[in-house]
Amino acid sequence: MGRLLSDDRFSKFFTGHSEDSKKRIRQHILDQFCAATGGPCIYTGRDMKTSHKGLGITEGDWDAAAKHLVASLDKFKAPEKEKKEVLAFVTSLKKDIIEK
Template identity: 45%
Template sequence: MRDAKTLFDRLGGKDSIEAVVTEFYHRMLADESVAHHFEDTDIAAQRAHQTQFLSAVAGGPVEYSGSDMETAHKGMGITDAEFDATADHLDAALREFDVPKKERTDVLAAVASYREDIVEADSTDN
């Protein structure tokens, strides 16, 4: 028996993460400031991919098979403001499912660690 649960376990596993991801994309697509990044995206596939990514970074028994973050976001021109809006939507989705503050903080810190790989454009470049 393990002493310490992984973040994946503390979040409730794949089904819970999948529910949060579904809520997250509902919020992202409703936000005009970031929705344009998904105009030509298969959202069902994107949700599955994001569930896999979050499960992997949360220490779940999942191997992330997608591109590295820099490659996956190259050319999208994502700004710091858009990254922050995305993080806010993720936090709101986590809150929607009553995820405790410690786990929300851990998820957001894991995502924030990819900021340099994702953000390409200064917010004033728009």
């Protein structure tokens, strides 16, 4: 989430969100990834289609966000198996996130 917030390309998606709201979004992302990869977390957020509706996320936005995710996984030295698992999970959400 930190990489997205520091990238001007994504600022339009967070305009109007308070710092508390951004923290809540970050926690939802962590819980969702944790639950999807077999961790003990429970994701209580909305489905991806509802969460991203009206944001106008493009294929280019998706690609840029995916690069940030890969860079974060690499930074924290995620093992290749887990990295592939996370990327497969995120890719499964793509159809519900991209609108344009």
